[in-house]
Amino acid sequence: MTDPDPAETLFEKIIAREIPADIVHETATTLAFRDISPQAAVHVLIVPKTRYRNVGELASADPALLAELLTTAHHVAELEGLVDGGYRVVFNTGADAGQTVFHVHAHVLGGEQLGHFGRYETQQAQ
Template identity: 75%
Template sequence: MSDADTLFERIIAREIPAEVVHETETTLAFRDVRPQASTHVLVVPKTRYRTVAELAAADPQLLADVVTTAEEVARLEGLTESGYRIVFNTGDDAGQTVFHVHAHVLGGEQLGFFGRYTDGA
């Protein structure tokens, strides 16, 4: 892990402004500046891990906190009835651009089908 602070660490430290939606002792949830859906909130652990797999191996309880915070964000944003998506991108090919693990909470509209379908299933 680099010694350089990531964008998210600077947001957590309040060095960079963000529209905070929810905060716990271990997580911070804030609106994505480039939303991909009507509701697009990022949930980050306050402790830096590069990927979700690294987080799961090192601190399963913190991963549970991230998912619990994502669920609370969905509730606060009024998404629990209509549905929402929680996404973790891992690595360059998946589109991860900040290497501080984060969950995307997406909803508020009909989301496109996820993945590639070859047989209509």
């Protein structure tokens, strides 16, 4: 598959501080910042500073970095006060799953009751 976004991504520009973002947390290898179109009361994106197109590519190339991404996601949940009530971590992989920026990123969502998602549960309710 050809990369639909071969040039520098939006996230790379945020990492380079070329585009402003509301940064929540940063490590040597990850950056966490608020989503500009939040889907929950708290919606933070966690990106590795090294570009991988999706979570599968990252898992194959650098499992330790994937583990750090998830550790950072949990730390952000702690910073945002989400741990006791619960939070969701989501990776969208590919256009059909809703991935629009082809630089792997985790969504940390919480701060309110999150609904179920996916077509299966929608069809079951009908």
